[in-house]
Amino acid sequence: MATVGRAALLIALLICAYGVVAAIYGALTGRREWVESARRSVYALAVALTVAFGVLELAFLRSDFSFAVVAGHSSTTTPTFYKASAMWSSQEGSLLLWVWLLSLWASLVVFLTRRRMREVVPWATAVLLGYGAFFTALLVFAVSPFETLAQPPADGSGLNPLLRHPAMMIHPPMLYSGYTLFAIPFAFAVGALVARRVDAEWIRSTRRFALAAWLVLGVGIVLGARWSYNELGWGGYWAWDAVENASLMPWLTGTAFIHSVMIQEKRGMLKIWNVSLVLATGILCVLGTFLVRSGILDSIHAFGASTLGVPFVGLIAGMSLGSIALVVWRRDLLRSEHRLDSLLSREAMFLLNNLVLVALCFVVFWGTFFPLISEAVTGEETSVGPPWFARYTVPLALVLVALSGIGPLIAWRRATAVNLRRTFAFPLACGVVALVALLFVPGVPQKPLALSMFALGAFVAGTVGQELWRGARARRTTTGEPLPVALTSLVRRNRRRYGGYLVHLGIVVMFVGVAASSAFQTAQDRRLSPGDTARVDGYEVRYVRATAEVGNDPSGTGAMLSLGAVLDVSKDGRHVATLRPARSFYPSNRTASGSVEWLIAGEPTSEVAVRSTLLSDFWTAVNPDMRELQEVIDQADEAVAADIPAEQQPMVAFRLLRDVIAPNYVEDPPPAMFRMIASPLVAWIWIGSLIAIGGGLIALWPAPDAARRRATATLRARVAQDLGRA
């Protein structure tokens, strides 16, 4: 099977090499048959990579340990559900996933543009196949996923228990879909620049891809945050970690791009800006992949040794220099068709929104790369922490939220006083009412930044509400539909616009959740014995008893031992919840041995317990004291090694753990460390992101164009019929 996979990759590489040449030759000579051939090689690439992907995925599902990658990242004890996703926990598997997804999106876009944009498509095809060539070459020459082991081990090392979470099944494919989808507008921008076709056509042809990229990248980021909140045992959802920042940067420039292209489509302005944004986004996507896979920011010293460092730096440098050269070369074509008339106009607001997003991206970029920058400047590796990021991102986020209310409503070209009053009186009133009301909530006035976010949130919600209401009312008047029907058909007929409003609403709701939960959070770490009580922000938490489960884990992650606690949470003397946080221990990933120690020596993970309501989350995690347990286990292992024949040791060890050691822990547990966090409005972060995703899907849904075309076709037919009759 491995041979099939290797052959598929080699064929894929040859297809890419041929396709790049065919596309460029076809573009230069204008010979359509070569362009056609290049397009077909994109399809062939997708087929070859699907075969390679399928072979590897099958090997994971079958636990075929003759594949080195499978032996290194999966095991027979890894639950089936997670065997499938173990593939992208490996370097090789994730690169294969990347290029496979790219080949799928590339096939889709060359299919959709097969009869359009004759000058641009060949160049775009060459760029996409160039990406394909780079990644398949890495997979063929540097990090082959199809290395085989001469002597396959009886069992593999297993998937890292931290990754055994449903969000991790889809988080990497989502991020990579986002990265690879952004490659499409990137490739078309390059094509448009080379072919001198810099009108809005390339934007229209790839708009859906940009939007889809933005959406799935956003979903990926939110899933990562959710995983962090539920799995990492520290209770946060965002830490400004290099890997998180890597995915945020292209999302920020991508957000700027999907806004600023509207200005080019409507007014023919900002052309240089748009191509620069999309080129930057494409580069940041590759940079993001590189940061996560190379470990360069974990440790500069590991960088030289990484097999991927040099090729990736070469690719990023090539893309950056090429992009700059292209924009400079074509600067005459990129002149604006109009000038900015007034600062009080939609164009100006969009431009400002873009500047803020790019500034945010720059802050994140600077903070992420600061260890490298400072080492280069001062010779000392220094890093900046979350407070530094917050100092810049919070004010910028506030401006951004304000703009997300103003931008979509203000008039094009030049807003008049009458126009402003008509549009913004109600939303402003919403903001002011919220501000005044919140001033009387104890504790809130002390947090001016959070307070401003809430007031601005009310303002934006006001704009969205007003727009929906006015639109639906107007439609009811003209069509006589009842209000709910009018509202639905209004949204259905202007998906892009109202989808956009919903996205704004969702993002604002999310920011309100973030502001509330970070400004008004109470966290405590307490060591408690059964019977002890702790007070956290008005909650009274009693440690009722310890629990220990062996070989029985309800969340299906394959845990061997779960040491937990039953917590009774009450507020004002009333019981509100019983929480059962636990810490799970997994078998070691080293060669099996018949000891109790082996059964629990893997990476332990926290199974947090959260009571979540719309108003607040109460989050708990437990970290049991393992010292006494460790002594008992050591004694047990000595006894097992001395008295039990080797072949019975695994079973005896398991029984000791289940029947003696675990019950002992429950009977007389040592004090355990608890982390307890009360934070308000966390649920709204997830609700807000669902609203935003819904809005994104509405904006993305392809119905309107097709429907309109069908409608005009019917109309034409009817007119023709009528004419025939006349």
Add this chain to the structure above:
Amino acid sequence: MDPARKRRFRLVAALTAALVLAGGLVYTSFSAGSPAKTPSELLATAQPGESYKLTGKVVEGSIRHEGDTLLFSVRDRDGTTSVPVTYTGSVPDPFREGREIIVTVSRGAGDTFVAEKDSLVTKCPSKFEAEDDAASDMS
């Protein structure tokens, strides 16, 4: 003002604002960041009252609990020089012996170091490789 001058004025204003912002960014990042040190560098150069980001690996068998306090030693990534650290606050899941960590510390009495509360981060296990593999990947 005629339109051309107005535009130039706006451009200059915008560029100035951007430069001031960027300057602030650069300045604060250099002043706010605490330098990253390995245990041996820390022993050689640490001044009392200054805070440092200590990076290294948790020494095997050095983790102890005393009440709410966590005690452990951190050694050089490729060496044996180590420093003892007293820590309170949240402990990330991946924290364990042999794991690479970063913790913000300042010099306590003698050669012991006191960590800032909640400052312990395990190096992001972004590669999520099994440990044995990760070691061979690095080499």
